[in-house]
Amino acid sequence: MLTAFEEAIALLASGDEMLTNIVLVTLRMSIASSLIALAIGMPLGTALAMGRSKIASALVIVNRTLMGVPPVVCGLLCYLMFCGVGPLRWLQLLYTVEGMVVAQVLLITPIVAGNMESYVRGLVDDVRETARGIGLSRVRTALLLLGECRYQVFTVYLIAFGRAIAEVGAVSMVGGAIAYKTNVMTTAIMMYTNRGDFTLGIALGIILLLMFLTLNVVVSIVQRNVAR
């Protein structure tokens, strides 16, 4: 076990080509999918929280259900859509990073929207009442409400990125874990562990933890400055 750790550190220090590629593909996929999910989920969550109709209530329930969709189910759905006999085969997204991003966005957007919805719901009455009291328009009120969530956005982004980088079920089904193409850290850890090659798995595990730690530190610093 100790030897495997030592070898993993040596592998990290050597700048191994395969390792670097896996990390870069992981970053590309996780950053793209978490940012897209944030861009869609934030206004969606805000709109859900502001809605008072029965349709809005129904949509909240639908979104909360989607938050719990197992990644493999999402992966299966995307696979069936993108595969050779699927309705979206013309997009040629199967076994591509872009296809993995689509699967991740489908998984993460309801989580972003749900988190925003529950946060905004706690603010919406006070903000709306105050804004209407001073004659602000609905659009201006919605923008103010989004502005009130600036602190929360970072937390939600951390959740989205954490989910994207740690997810394995959907990306392995849609991406296929093809070396130098769609193999990301989680799928690689699984693959190498199954082969009994713990060195690369441990090295990837260390990188995964360090990356999330770095992101947390950066976000905390930015968040503190925004809150000032």
Added chain:
Amino acid sequence: MRIEKAIKRYGAKTALDVAGIEFPRGTICAVMGVNGCGKTTLARVLAGTLRPDEGGRILGDGESVGYMPQRSYAFYGTLARNVALGAKERRFDDRCRGLIKELGLSHLEREQAKKLSGGETARMALARVLAGTWTHLVLDEPTAALDIPSTLAAERLMRDYCTEENVGIVVVTHSVSQARRLADHAIFMDGGRIVEEGPAADILSHPQTPELSEFLAILGS
């Protein structure tokens, strides 16, 4: 601004059931009563932020209503930005500057509004709504979080705003002494209904109903 009829129910409970009230411009009306009597519901209906189940407020031509809710909310940004949101052009102009000076907030102009104390936030919220141009104002317990000097300064501002700009002001208050100092007219509510109303000086000195008599007796007024 007037209400010919307004009924609001929450489940089986009738929170508001009022009729035939007028709020003329250039006067201040105090709305009083114990907790849960329907004061805030009436204020919200008048402000247009709550739609009653039946009836509602009626505004005349060109009439507009500003509203300060019971819970003063501070938006992100400085106190100046918050007050400017209430101004017609949404800019921190001389009027805004004058208001925060009157309310003793000038030294906090560049402070982050979220970091203000409860009393400071309430004064900021009052300045924000007074920065607008309205024909009527509805203020829900605007001085509940203020000390006595700040309360008196706020009352002075309200009276000036009412007189100089011919604005009809509705103030929800728990303070009988404030109603006596400030209001021309008073409404006493109980169980969602208006139990007694009339010139503030008259009904607060010579109550005609047992409900208001009891209320004043409890407060030692």
